[in-house]
Amino acid sequence: MQNVDLNKVKKEKNMKDLLEFCIINLDKPSGPTSFGTDLIVRKMLGARIASHFGTLE
Amino acid sequence: MHRNKKYVGVMRVHKEIKKEKLEEEIKSFIGKIKQTPPVKSRVRREEREREVFSWEILEQDGKDFLFSCEVQAGTYIRKLISDLGEKIGGAHMLELRRVKAGIFSEDDENFVNLYEMEKAVKNFLGGDGKKLGEIIISGEEAIKKVLDVVQVSEKCLKKLYNGSPIFREFLESEIDSDKFAVFSGEVFIGVYKRKQEGNILAVPEFVFI
Numbered sequence: 001m002q003n004v005d006l007n008k009v010k011k012e013k014n015m016k017d018l019l020e021f022c023i024i025n026l027d028k029p030s031g032p033t034s035f036g037t038d039l040i041v042r043k044m045l046g047a048r049i050a051s052h053f054g055t056l057e
Numbered sequence: 058m059h060r061n062k063k064y065v066g067v068m069r070v071h072k073e074i075k076k077e078k079l080e081e082e083i084k085s086f087i088g089k090i091k092q093t094p095p096v097k098s099r100v101r102r103e104e105r106e107r108e109v110f111s112w113e114i115l116e117q118d119g120k121d122f123l124f125s126c127e128v129q130a131g132t133y134i135r136k137l138i139s140d141l142g143e144k145i146g147g148a149h150m151l152e153l154r155r156v157k158a159g160i161f162s163e164d165d166e167n168f169v170n171l172y173e174m175e176k177a178v179k180n181f182l183g184g185d186g187k188k189l190g191e192i193i194i195s196g197e198e199a200i201k202k203v204l205d206v207v208q209v210s211e212k213c214l215k216k217l218y219n220g221s222p223i224f225r226e227f228l229e230s231e232i233d234s235d236k237f238a239v240f241s242g243e244v245f246i247g248v249y250k251r252k253q254e255g256n257i258l259a260v261p262e263f264v265f266i
Contacts, residue, residue, distance in 0.1 A: 015181065015186045015189065015190060015193075018190075018193055018195055019193065021195070021196035021197070021245075021265075022193040022194055022195055022196050023161075023193070023194040023195075023196060023199050024167075024169070024174065024192060024193060024194070025161045025162075025165055025167050025168045025169070025192075025194065026168075026169060026170070026171070026174065027163065027168060027169065027170040027171075029170070029171060030152075037171075040171060041171075041174070044174065044175055044178050045178060053058040053158060053161075054058050054158065056153055056155060
């Protein structure tokens with residue numbers, strides 16, 4: 001068996017669990033739409049779903 | 058997010074006006090106001106009441122005014138400015154930035170832009186998840202901040218996941234509000250609405266899977 005840092009493995013698993021259901025307080029740039037920004041975030045995280053709370057105006 | 062919002066923006070007035078005069082005009086829009094949603098909106102276009110908690114002019118540059126305002130959810134800022142314009146010979150909004158929505162603010166430690174986020178994700182994929190860990194807010198924690206929590210027993214989970222309403226025997230804590238988050242221990246089950254009907258105490262608004 002290889003030397004595995006159990007703490008590291010545990011931490012990363014926790015992070016993946018967290019990423020399953022989390023919120024990011026994001027500074028949306030003025031260019032892309034809210035939906036466009038969802039898409040960018042979704043690709044970045046390889047997430048199934050990304051959404052936003054309310055559009056501006 | 059049906060919570061108060063805070064904005065910073067720029068409006069342009071169509072006729073020269075002194076900052077003091079504009080500040081005087083703005084006063085009549087603070088407090089409870091009537092507003093009709095704009096043509097481009099997702100809600101019914103009928104007059105409704107909203108509350109403006111504050112509205113201040115921060116800076117003037119000719120006919121452009123930098124302002125900040127805090128309003129009730131569902132208040133249209135572009136509309137607010139055009140309604141103000143009716144009184145002062147016209148005004149429209151040039152720019153708008155939301156700086157606070159309910160429990161989320163641009164002053165928070167975890168507030169990031171897309172570049173910072175991308176870097177944090179890259180670091181995480183490279184084995185260093187420290188930054189990403191600081192940025193992401195657990196959904197469960199956020200829900201606990203905005204809704205009351207009602208605990209149910211593990212035994213009833215199968216029923217709840219099948220869309221069952223909540224019955225007395227499911228509960229491990231009391232229901233104190235009309236809308237609440239249901240948890241079984243640390244597991245978030247869904248959002249429920251109080252509805253007393255026979256033995257039913259509440260019905261699901263959505264169940265989280």
